[in-house]
Amino acid sequence: MDQVHLMNVFVAVGEEEGFAAAARRLDLSPAAVTRAIAGLEEQLGVRLLMRTTRNVRLTEAGQRYLDDSRSILASIEEANEAAAGVNSAPKGNLSVTASVLFGKMFVMPCILRYLNEFPQVEVSALFLDRVVNLVDEGIDVAVRIGHLPDSSLKALRVGQVRRVLCAAPDYLARHGMPQHPADLLRHTIVAAAGISPRVEWKFGAVDDPTLVRLRPRLTVSSNDAAIEAAVSGLGICRLLSYQVAEDVKADRLRIILADYEEAPWPVHLVHRESKFGSSKVRKFIDLLAEHLRAHQHLQ
Known part of the structure; x- marks a missing residue:
């Protein structure tokens, strides 16, 4: 057969x-x-x-x-x-995944532009705050934030983000500005499970980190909810820099303990290795990479 x-x-x-x-x-x-x-x-x-x-x-x-x-x-x-000769005119289904906020902020604008440019392509976008297995779930392109494990997948670095601590000006006026990670023990903590799932936070260099074990007053699984709690003045939250960039710019949140931040986390576009470059995948990666590399919040 x-x-x-x-x-x-x-x-x-x-x-x-x-x-x-x-x-x-x-x-x-x-x-x-x-x-x-x-x-x-x-x-x-x-x-x-x-x-x-x-x-x-x-x-x-x-x-x-x-x-x-x-x-x-x-x-x-x-x-x-x-x-x-289909490579000259992309068509078919393209599947993309990213975390919820990253997908909303950065990936969706590129998907809309891509659909307008290539009318014979349909896109399936999976925005979840978990790592999606490209092979098992049939995904063509994924955005990965953080250091990548060794794999057979191809990766293209397109930017970086920082894991930052932030709080509302009103909260800092009432409780004071922490000067050292140990000062966090005296503050109200909001934990975003997707960013810092453990209550033991690390600061500084990888080879010599400062560790602080905390007891959050509020733990949420949604980064949106964590941002809302921090902006409302409940306490101090740890999030990724791009997630709070606009709130920091508008002075709804302020970055604290910047001198103790870890090294930035890389942002990669990951796709399944292929001997032949599928046009629909290649053109989307080119479009998304150009967009992300130029974005001020990913520098």
Whole structure:
């Protein structure tokens, strides 16, 4: 049987976690899907799926083969696009992910411009305050803030941000300006779980940090909520510099303990490695990189 066909069937079964759902997705009969998987396992000489009466689960070998098959099929699709000359006119679906506030502030303006320039492309934007796995969730481009782990993904550095402490002028007038991280123990703390999930905050150099263990008065999972609490004068919050830049500019918040800040965090555009540069991905990365590198809040 055709190897590409077998891979397509296997990916559908693995992603749908069932033969019937995969058959509907591929517009094939369940029997055809079953035969394809049986033929693939016989060809490879290894069990790829564990079948029960209720569901289908990948074996360890099956999970590895699923990841490899996705990559191979994506490369084939991109090679076909390049050979057909589609690279001159991007089309299809582009999937992008970033954190919520970063996506709203920086990525959405580029998505809107991109859609206006390339009417044959549809964009799926996933803005979440968690790390999204590009391979598992089928994402083309991601914005990553912070140091990257080693991986097979390609990364393009486009800026940097700082992790800063800030408070409202009214709060500082009432409680005083901290002069050292240890002074935070005497202040009201607002913790944004996405930025500083632990109550032990580090300051200064990586090789010789100052550690302060704090007990927040308020802990929130939303950075928007943390900013609102800080602007209202509740207490001191730790956020990323771009998130509070406009509030600092308007003097709704003031940066404190700047001399004790950690080194800036890099901002990268990350995408899945490909031998052929897909036009829809490449053109979006070029557009977003130009926009981010020129932005004053990411310098």
